[in-house]
Each structure stands twice: as structure tokens, then as C-alpha cells.
Amino acid sequence: MNLEHFDAIYQRAAERKGGELALESMLSTPLTQQELLSITDDRWLSAFSMKVFQSGMSWKVVRNKWPNFEELFFGFKIGPLLMLSDEQWEAKSIDKRIIRHHSKVMSIAANAQMIYEAGIKHGSFAQMVAQWPSDDITGLWLYLKKHGQRLGGNTGPYALRQMGVDTFILSQDVEAYLRSYKIIEGGRDTKRSLAQCNQAFSFWQQQSGRSLTHISQIIAFSCGDNRM
Structure with missing residues (x-):
């Protein structure tokens, strides 16, 4: 080159x-590595979910609706979300308080599972992100795309940037x-x-x-x- x-x-x-x-x-x-380590799983999931909904939509509209998302999805706490049944997810996907988009709502479930599994393997999702080699940051993008849902393209990188990850x-x-x-x-x-x-x-x-x-x-x- x-x-x-x-x-x-x-x-x-x-x-x-x-x-x-x-x-x-x-x-x-x-953010510094130490600052990244302090970010809890629910904030990662909230950021990923917001960027998924903002993809192809008005970012301002999504931001204005976000308090309703936080309320409906238990503050994006991983444990309670993983306990929801398929029927409960279906009900949430048509709730009038949020932007009704079935596949984007279901990505919340998939990305909660991704964060949970990363926590088991690495100690926490934040620890995996904070320790990811900076000279392979696109490897982290590919991880989100492969193990998460609707986080390909620029969606995953923009969410990481929003959370203070150096990318x-x-x-x-x-x-x-x-x-x-x-x-x-x-x-x-x-x-x-x-x-x-x-x-x-x-x-x-x-x-x-x-x-x-x-x-x-x-x-x-x-x-x-x-x-x-």
C-alpha cells in the first residue's frame, strides 16, 4: 500500500x-481500558439495540422513544430478558409504546444471548471488548456480526464508538x-x-x-x- x-x-x-x-x-x-471495564452488560445491550433501531430510521425519533424501550425491556438487563418466552417477545414486538419492528425487537433477544455467552467465556462482555487487540479492531466487528444479530455493516462499529471503544x-x-x-x-x-x-x-x-x-x-x- x-x-x-x-x-x-x-x-x-x-x-x-x-x-x-x-x-x-x-x-x-x-475511553480507557479501565473505563470500558466498568460498563455493565445492560448498557452494551441498550447501545446495540438503539443502533439496530436507528439503522434505516430517524436517529432522533429512536432517541425520543428510547425511555419507553428501557422500560419495556427491563432496562436491558440480560437475566430477565433471557427468561422471556417466545410469546412474551411477540407481545413486546407489537407494543405501541415502542417502534414496532418484529425482527429488530427479536435482535434484542439474540444480542442479549451473545453478551451472556461472551461473559461466560471472558468474565464479562466489557472485558472481552476492553482486551480486544487494537490492531484487529475489525475482528471485533466480525465477532458482533457473527455472534449477534443485525450488527453487521456500520451498525456494530457505530455502537462501539458510541460506547467509547477506540475504533x-x-x-x-x-x-x-x-x-x-x-x-x-x-x-x-x-x-x-x-x-x-x-x-x-x-x-x-x-x-x-x-x-x-x-x-x-x-x-x-x-x-x-x-x-x-
């Missing part, structure tokens, strides 16, 4: 955003940039493309000492329409 030096990417982003101070103020900082995001601007340097060729979510992305971001991380989150955002700000 013939990669652009990160300093050049940074300077272009700063010029587009009114200087380095303005650019730095726009960046979000990920890049293949937004439209970032993807377009990576394609221009042939880091992504063909399908975006192929093993080859994701491996190339990991390699590129690891390279820029070594150059800059910055988080994957910062690098991803700076790339987005350096090109395109800045669709975040």
Missing part, C-alpha cells in the same frame, strides 16, 4: 476546519478516502479489505500516536462532505 503520511492528512483537515485548535475541538476521545468507522467519507488509495478495493466488508484497513490504521497510529477514533475522524474531516 502507498499510504499518505498522517501529517499531510492532519494538515489538510486542519485547513478545512479553521486551524488545529478548531480541529482538535471536534475530535471525540475514546475507526468506515463512514462514506472515510471509505471514499480509503478507496482512493486502494486500501479498499471491491467489497468493503471482505476479509481482504478489512485486513488492509487494519494495516493502514495501525501504520497511521504508529506515525501519530493517536487513537483509531481520532485518526478516523481526522481522515473524514480531511476530505469529502464530512458525513460522520
